[in-house]
Amino acid sequence: xMQLKLAFRNAQRxxxxxxxxxxxxxxxxxxxxxxxxxxxGYIWDFLRxxxxxxxxxxxxxxxxxxxxxLQPLYANIEKSGPLRERxxxxxxxxxxxxxxxxGVVLAxxxxxxxxFGMLMGAESSLFVDxxxxxxxxxxxxxxxxxxxxxxxxxKVAMDLGAxxxxxxxxMGQSQYGSMSPMSPTVVGIVSKNGLVxxxxxxxxxxxxxMVDVPEGALSLLVxxxxxxxxxxxxxxxxxxxxxELQGYSLRAWSEEPLAAxxxxxxxxMNAGLxxxxxxxxxxxxxxxMTMSVLxxxxxxxxxxxxxxxxxxxxxxxxxxxxxxxxxxxSAGVLLGxxxxxxxxxxxxxxxxxxxxxxxxxxxxxxxxGDVTPALLLQCFLLAIATASLGALLPALRxxxxxxxxxxxxxx
Amino acid sequence: MTFLLFALxxxxxxxxxAGLAGAALAQEAAAQPTAEELLRGLDANLQFETRxxxxxxxxxxxxxxxxxxxxxxxxxxxxxxxxxxxxEREKGTKMLKIDDQLWLYLPRAERVQxxxxxxxxxxxxxxxxxxxxxxxxxxxxxxxxATVVGSEQLDGRLHWKVEAIAKDSxxxxxxxxxxxxxxxxxxxxxxLYALSGMLLKTWTMTDVxxxxxxxxxxxxxxxxxxxxxxxxxxxxxELQYGVKLEDEVFSxxxxxx
Numbered sequence: 001x002m003q004l005k006l007a008f009r010n011a012q013r014x015x016x017x018x019x020x021x022x023x024x025x026x027x028x029x030x031x032x033x034x035x036x037x038x039x040x041g042y043i044w045d046f047l048r049x050x051x052x053x054x055x056x057x058x059x060x061x062x063x064x065x066x067x068x069x070l071q072p073l074y075a076n077i078e079k080s081g082p083l084r085e086r087x088x089x090x091x092x093x094x095x096x097x098x099x100x101x102x103g104v105v106l107a108x109x110x111x112x113x114x115x116f117g118m119l120m121g122a123e124s125s126l127f128v129d130x131x132x133x134x135x136x137x138x139x140x141x142x143x144x145x146x147x148x149x150x151x152x153x154x155k156v157a158m159d160l161g162a163x164x165x166x167x168x169x170x171m172g173q174s175q176y177g178s179m180s181p182m183s184p185t186v187v188g189i190v191s192k193n194g195l196v197x198x199x200x201x202x203x204x205x206x207x208x209x210m211v212d213v214p215e216g217a218l219s220l221l222v223x224x225x226x227x228x229x230x231x232x233x234x235x236x237x238x239x240x241x242x243x244e245l246q247g248y249s250l251r252a253w254s255e256e257p258l259a260a261x262x263x264x265x266x267x268x269m270n271a272g273l274x275x276x277x278x279x280x281x282x283x284x285x286x287x288x289m290t291m292s293v294l295x296x297x298x299x300x301x302x303x304x305x306x307x308x309x310x311x312x313x314x315x316x317x318x319x320x321x322x323x324x325x326x327x328x329x330s331a332g333v334l335l336g337x338x339x340x341x342x343x344x345x346x347x348x349x350x351x352x353x354x355x356x357x358x359x360x361x362x363x364x365x366x367x368x369g370d371v372t373p374a375l376l377l378q379c380f381l382l383a384i385a386t387a388s389l390g391a392l393l394p395a396l397r398x399x400x401x402x403x404x405x406x407x408x409x410x411x
Numbered sequence: 412m413t414f415l416l417f418a419l420x421x422x423x424x425x426x427x428x429a430g431l432a433g434a435a436l437a438q439e440a441a442a443q444p445t446a447e448e449l450l451r452g453l454d455a456n457l458q459f460e461t462r463x464x465x466x467x468x469x470x471x472x473x474x475x476x477x478x479x480x481x482x483x484x485x486x487x488x489x490x491x492x493x494x495x496x497x498x499e500r501e502k503g504t505k506m507l508k509i510d511d512q513l514w515l516y517l518p519r520a521e522r523v524q525x526x527x528x529x530x531x532x533x534x535x536x537x538x539x540x541x542x543x544x545x546x547x548x549x550x551x552x553x554x555x556x557a558t559v560v561g562s563e564q565l566d567g568r569l570h571w572k573v574e575a576i577a578k579d580s581x582x583x584x585x586x587x588x589x590x591x592x593x594x595x596x597x598x599x600x601x602x603l604y605a606l607s608g609m610l611l612k613t614w615t616m617t618d619v620x621x622x623x624x625x626x627x628x629x630x631x632x633x634x635x636x637x638x639x640x641x642x643x644x645x646x647x648x649e650l651q652y653g654v655k656l657e658d659e660v661f662s663x664x665x666x667x668x
Contacts, residue, residue: 113530176477177537178501183520
């Protein structure tokens with residue numbers, strides 16, 4: 001208690017310096033909170049986009065999984081209905097969606113051969129409830145359910161030069177290898193992220209005709225209650241134990257090569273950003289505390305002569321630093337959190353170029369912040385840890401001073 | 412398309428006399444022909460003024476088999492037409508080659524499309540024959556420089572092994588290795604290579620029959636080295652040379668008719 005009082009008193013002895021240090025922490029923590037909320041929003045939006053498109057857990061035949069690069073249409077789930085029903089009964093499963101994804105050649109005019117796209121055929125429940133594509137329409141409408149309709153991703157429409165109302169040729173292949181041409185009308189254009197923009201969308205029944213799988217699908221996308229990697233991994237593991245799924249290949253979205261590569265990078269970047277900010281703030285705290293120790297060398301000597309232990313001296317400086325950390329950190333978390341929350345509500349438009357350069361990755365042009373209690377706590381603790389770390393060396397130095405030497409050098 | 416009309420046989424040009432390696436085929440007592448003579452022989456067998464034939468194409472992708480039948484028409488080197496007769500899904504699909512252009516009629520879409528670009532390298536109807544193969548003409552004399560590099564027995568018959576190198580970079584296959592039947596002057600086997608030297612396709616032509624004075628391989632098997640396990644067999648029937656064909660057959664109007 002005595003040390004606490006002393007620490008508070010010391011903090012007030014040079015108010016300007018204490019405020020300067022607290023301000024450094026405040027600015028650093030505010031920036032860290034804001035940047036991490038931006039970064040988390042951006043990244044988790046990317047990962048959520050991947051999970052929505054891939055399904056939390058994807059079920060395909062073993063053969064399809066083995067030769068996926070070649071899109072072996074013949075390796076389809078011939079009758080997807082019974083399997084869908086069985087999976088839907090599993091606890092933790094919210095929806096099971098049959099999907100056909102196949103590469104197609106597209107043509108608007110007389111020539112065909114140089115425009116390609118990835119056709120996704122599914123039911124409205126996937127497109128609307130899961131992928132929210134009806135909210136992503138930038139021109140025309142979403143699929144109305146009428147025959148021979150197609151919705152194009154923005155990039156596909158742009159490359160093809162197609163507009164709403166035009167009839168295009170979509171040339172796919174049946175599972176037997178023969179040509180499957182269709183001439184649907186473009187009813188809408190959607191834009192959401194790089195992946196969505198590079199696909200075209202059709203009702204499941206029409207895609208089934210194209211691939212010639214009247215009652216089946218190429219994959220079943222299973223959606224659980226949560227898309228987080230720590231949830232979907234166990235769900236995938238549990239589903240793979242079902243006897244009905246023997247002979248099928250199950251994969252959680254987080255195990256997809258792109259996601260599996262991205263998640264460690266994201267975690268690393270998050271830690272890297274925190275470490276960088278921490279480093280800058282540690283230098284500021286270190287400077288303040290070193291000055292404080294130098295100024296109080298004689299005083300420390302007196303206190304040590306009066307019986308204060310080495311640990312007591314360390315604690316004195318640490319408490320002072322933590323006090324500054326709590327002050328600066330709280331204010332910083334508050335300001336950074338407010339900034340992040342503003343971005344969560346309104347987003348920041350980074351321009352379409354970023355989407356075009358992203359290729360088939362679910363990177364969106366508008367980035368929304370993501371402020372969570374966990375993030376705020378993380379940043380607050382970062383402030384405390386930073387202050388403690390910055391004060392540690394000076395505090396150890398203070399503890400190592402012998403009382404007699406300190407008394408001699410008393411200024 | 413000329414390939415189809417020739418039952419997928421081809422003609423190679425000769426530009427240099429052959430050096431015969433491995434000529435120890437005394438039992439055949441065959442005089443060594445020059446590459447030029449061999450290729451002129453192919454020309455004589457495979458070129459025609461007009462012709463019609465029915466063809467059955469069996470595509471085996473290593474997993475399942477699919478059979479298609481088609482009616483084909485040809486006039487000279489540069490005009491040919493194909494109409495798919497069955498199965499139901501392909502019925503009514505037509506292809507038309509006029510000079511260096513390939514057109515496709517898709518009955519379900521009710522559209523005529525000109526095939527170009529990357530699609531030219533795709534397998535026609537999922538087969539091992541690409542649209543580019545269909546476009547390749549039979550006048551290889553202008554396209555390749557050939558050398559006889561040896562002789563071999565295939566199915567008990569003497570064949571001359573001819574290496575043909577494209578004179579021009581626009582030719583689909585920069586290099587061909589051909590086994591030409593000495594007596595029939597037909598290409599019993601061809602290996603088609605990329606510029607890098609990688610084997611792309613192998614064509615095996617058998618069941619040679621004399622039709623209208625021309626020796627014609629009636630069965631062709633194509634394998635694509637890039638599609639392991641798959642093969643396409645084309646069997647020709649009802650072959651007729653010198654038939655009268657209306658001009659309309661080789662027009663875009665015929666496609667939509």
